[in-house]
Amino acid sequence: MFDRIKESVQKFSSKGVADKEAVEQLVKDIQRDLIQADVDVSLVSDLSSEIREEALDEEVPAGLTRKEHVLEIVYNKLEELLGEEAEVEVEPKKILLCGLFGSGKTTTTGKIADFYRKRGLKVGVIGADTDRPAAYDQLKQIAEDIGVEFYGDKEAEDPVKVVEKGMQELDTDVTIVDSAGRNSLNEELKQELSDIGRVFQPDEKYLVMPADIGQSARKQAESFEESVGLTGVVVTKMDSSAKGGGALVACQNSGISVKFIGNGEKMEDLEVYDPVDFVSEMIGQPDLESLLEKIEELETDPEAILEGDFTLEDFKQQIQSMTDAGLMEEMLQQLPFGANLPSEITDITEGKVESYTVIMDSMTSEEMNDPSVIGGSRRERIAEGSGTSTSEVRDLVKHYRQTKNMVDKFDKKSMKRGNMQNMMQKLGF
Numbered sequence: 001m002f003d004r005i006k007e008s009v010q011k012f013s014s015k016g017v018a019d020k021e022a023v024e025q026l027v028k029d030i031q032r033d034l035i036q037a038d039v040d041v042s043l044v045s046d047l048s049s050e051i052r053e054e055a056l057d058e059e060v061p062a063g064l065t066r067k068e069h070v071l072e073i074v075y076n077k078l079e080e081l082l083g084e085e086a087e088v089e090v091e092p093k094k095i096l097l098c099g100l101f102g103s104g105k106t107t108t109t110g111k112i113a114d115f116y117r118k119r120g121l122k123v124g125v126i127g128a129d130t131d132r133p134a135a136y137d138q139l140k141q142i143a144e145d146i147g148v149e150f151y152g153d154k155e156a157e158d159p160v161k162v163v164e165k166g167m168q169e170l171d172t173d174v175t176i177v178d179s180a181g182r183n184s185l186n187e188e189l190k191q192e193l194s195d196i197g198r199v200f201q202p203d204e205k206y207l208v209m210p211a212d213i214g215q216s217a218r219k220q221a222e223s224f225e226e227s228v229g230l231t232g233v234v235v236t237k238m239d240s241s242a243k244g245g246g247a248l249v250a251c252q253n254s255g256i257s258v259k260f261i262g263n264g265e266k267m268e269d270l271e272v273y274d275p276v277d278f279v280s281e282m283i284g285q286p287d288l289e290s291l292l293e294k295i296e297e298l299e300t301d302p303e304a305i306l307e308g309d310f311t312l313e314d315f316k317q318q319i320q321s322m323t324d325a326g327l328m329e330e331m332l333q334q335l336p337f338g339a340n341l342p343s344e345i346t347d348i349t350e351g352k353v354e355s356y357t358v359i360m361d362s363m364t365s366e367e368m369n370d371p372s373v374i375g376g377s378r379r380e381r382i383a384e385g386s387g388t389s390t391s392e393v394r395d396l397v398k399h400y401r402q403t404k405n406m407v408d409k410f411d412k413k414s415m416k417r418g419n420m421q422n423m424m425q426k427l428g429f
């Protein structure tokens with residue numbers, strides 16, 4: 001799904017103009033991509049008309065080209081479709097995994113165990129699949145490989161007793177129970193899960209589903225939710241199915257949140273679900289890593305950017321710390337739609353930095369904090385005080401506004417949901 005949409009977006013991006021025809025083509029392509037990924041047809045149809053309407057009817061915001069505006073709309077719609085980023089607290093807890101045959105429960109038990117182990121918690125797993133003798137060996141081996149505690153009983157027939165015993169034996173912060181699968185959610189499975197739940201008292205009940213079930217993930221999640229109760233879903237095998245997108249969208253629509261996705265057979269092939277990652281990948285990912293390095297060299301006030309409160313004072317600091325090394329340009333290029341930024345924004349020469357600095361030195365702190373107060377007479381006063389012209393003052397304010405527009409966008413779109421905070425933390429702020 002993601003590769004295809006990426007191609008469609010690239011096709012659109014490479015067109016000269018974002019006219020009606022180009023937008024129609026993009027909508028059609030995305031429609032086809034989503035349906036191939038097994039996304040529910042009525043959702044696709046709603047999404048298409050929304051993109052079409054907004055892209056063609058809405059006024060393009062200042063500082064953006066129509067093409068960028070269209071991409072922004074697509075970005076937002078896809079994000080909506082894929083739902084919320086998962087909240088996974090790293091703290092002591094009990095987790096019960098359930099699901100149908102072969103969905104990836106045992107593997108995911110290991111992956112989640114490893115996830116918490118890596119984050120410093122003491123982890124144990126309990127093998128409550130007493131139906132298949134091989135299940136015991138499989139989980140035991142995984143536990144040994146990743147170095148977490150294991151409890152199981154190869155001879156046992158009652159999973160509830162195994163769980164009870166396991167809870168006595170294990171002294172761990174995080175305890176994960178791997179349960180037996182069935183062909184369908186039948187009475188037997190419902191009973192078994194509810195019995196295990198009664199003794200285990202899990203904080204989390206995750207349904208494990210493979211990506212290749214596509215949009216039927218919704219029905220399955222809903223029926224488990226109804227009879228077992230769920231706190232989340234893990235979608236596995238995202239690496240080997242073209243229907244993963246459909247499964248994720250379906251979960252989002254069932255109202256049960258996706259917590260993790262599995263994308264490989266190895267223990268490290270697990271990710272906390274974050275749709276922003278997917279969407280930015282589809283639209284053209286701003287390379288956060290290199291952006292981190294760039295930002296490190298800047299001396300902008302991180303709080304101000306976080307608040308989206310980007311004043312002229314910040315602008316001044318920013319342009320002064322961006323010498324002719326082209327940092328500003330590079331930073332702006334990292335924005336989600338940065339490829340085609342207006343040259344007025346990126347074209348910041350040393351001479352301009354100098355003249356802007358002189359102009360800003362002639363401003364009052366009121367003007368620096370809120371440039372919207374700068375009208376005709378103030379503009380004249382500033383120009384006179386700095387030995388420049390009113391058109392240069394106007395030019396500065398315009399440049400500031402365009403940059404602010406981008407910084408706000410940066411903050412809201414690319415950096416939202418904690419990415420900015422993470423980034424700042426990494427940088428040691």
Ligand SMILES: Nc1nc2c(ncn2[C@@H]2O[C@H](COP(=O)(O)OP(=O)(O)OP(=O)(O)O)[C@@H](O)[C@H]2O)c(=O)[nH]1
Nearest residue numbers: 101102103104105106107181236237262263264265
């Ligand atoms: N490619 C890929 N394979 C996976 C992933 N997760 C699990 N598998 C594979 O899927 C197969 C079944 O995984 P298990 O973890 O045994 O599934 P299960 O739900 O415990 O199966 P039962 O206990 O028999 O119901 C194994 O071969 C796993 O290696 C994944 O994210 N990607």
Ligand SMILES: [Mg+2]
Nearest residue numbers: 105106129135
């Ligand atoms: Mg299993």
